[in-house]
Amino acid sequence: MKEEKVKIIITLTVAVFMVLFCLVPFIYMVVTSLSKNPDFLSLQSSFGWTFGNYKNIFTARTLHFFEYLRNSIIVSGVSAVVAVFIASLAAYSITRLSLPAKSFILLFTLSMSMFPQISLVGYLFSLMTKLGWINTYPALIFPYIAWILPLSLWILVSYFMQLPKELDKAAIVDGCSTWQILYRVILPVAKPGLFSAALLAFIFAFNEFMFALMFTTDYTARTIPVGIALFQGLHGEIPWGNIMAAATITTIPIVILVLIFQKNIIQGLTRGAVKG
């Protein structure tokens, strides 16, 4: 009885500590965004509530907040969907079809994703310039797809491996072609895995900074992390209030996505560990 209580107390303490630890920067962000005088380094300055920062980013045309947000959602969405689609085909052939050098392919893709981004930027920049893609969506979408493909592939391979082989056999005996097995059985059954892969891919692309900084020049293609970082005040000072308000708004789509697909994501991510 006593031991049980101690256990509960320890669990609670650790949980509270972890949640606080994760949430502090977030709370700080929200508080600063609501602050009248967002000079957050000085403790002396008096604190006053205001929605001015939010009003500002929504109304000030020069900040281009909505354009950045739109760019981000389009670029990340397209990248995630395409990457997961390609990854699902690849994962299916790796887990189900007879294919030489499967483990080599998997390790090779993984090693590709280990390249530091910075080592690619120079080459990609001259490539995009030659193609005339600088400051367009494709300049971001194509590198993003390549960049998030290994992660999606690994999530889906581990997910597909959990699905019993008899499912495929049953589908073959029931008359399915290889293509039908994939879209009538494997993909619907693997939906939680697909969702979690797509969501992680989306978040990766949404948060990406360096490519977005290098390959875009203005609000026609620039994504929100870069956009916010380059917010500037009238006299060259850093408008912390606006930045924090924009950052707060920006986290909303992600939070909504995670809340909607929470069940799927947890299923998808733990599927490999716990026998489903």
Next chain:
Amino acid sequence: MILTLLDLTKKFSSLRGINTAVENINLEVKDREFFVLLGPSGCGKSTLLNLIAGLEKPTYGEILFNDRIVASHDKKIFLTPRERNVAMVFQNYALYPHLNVYENIAFPLRIQKTKESRIKKSVDDVAGILEISDLLNAKPFELSGGQKQRVAIARAIVRRPDIFLLDEPLSNLDAQLRNTTRTELKLLQRNIGITTVYVTHDQTEAMTLGDRIAVLKNGRVEQIGTTLELYNRPSNVFVAAFVGSPPMNLIKTTISEENNNLFVGLGNIKIRVPEDKIKTLKIEKAGELIVGIRPEHILVGRLNKENSVKIKIDSIESLGKEMLFHFTFLSQKLTGLTNHLNLNENELIDVTFSLDKLHFFQKSSS
């Protein structure tokens, strides 16, 4: 539909080398027959079934459905499962988890692009036959093992396959359910009259279900026959030990010759080896011979002088109606089955061997 396998061989090559899962199988399954493949784990039963279904390609040999060649190594013919019109039930059911029971059963029909009205009628029919009509809206995870089993069978028979294949379909059910389902399955097969190949490692299941049984070992057929043939005339030690529960006692003996007759000895009991056995087993004048006797043919009591021996009971197992007693004879462990229920451990009793029920096997025939 008559199913014929000719010289069927399947080899898997992997990193560990070449593994012959199925070797030179020749057999014919008659029209509407309930045919059972019986054998221990790893003997190639599933591989053989997959070959018949078209999920694996044979390395050598041919498979015929009636006169149609569905797979042949030499003639380079290989029909897909769809073209063969086979249906299969798997050990773990392999229901589609994202579809409800109705859609699971309808799935093969949908792939065939059957009309919606026909689908509805067919699904309702088989659901009625298998008594799962009230489960049609449930998802597979809501079903018990026995119900899943029924759905899997319904999905298999809904499109009237030419051949019905089952891979250990009952092994995930508990003992009681297994017995009832077994009876129902046999009845169902009789009623729909589809040629059936059924895989199991459980000899009771094989003996109760099969019109004929093929006993497999290491990818080869050891013997094909009806339950009674396998039980009464096992052709080698492996079949003798595998078929029947409790298994047959196998006793190693030495051959001796006297007046042109061959004899083996069970202790003091001298047994003449029948002429026909000498011929069929090609028994030499000297050497070893294995004598088999089923537990029920070891009788308690001194029924006649020549065949009786005194033994000490090592242990007993009560089966309710009957009793098993284990004893050591000629330093080999033997088991007897009796309906004398008043035996005790360490008791000294007389037992009589029914000499007309003995089996003789060559030692090397395993």
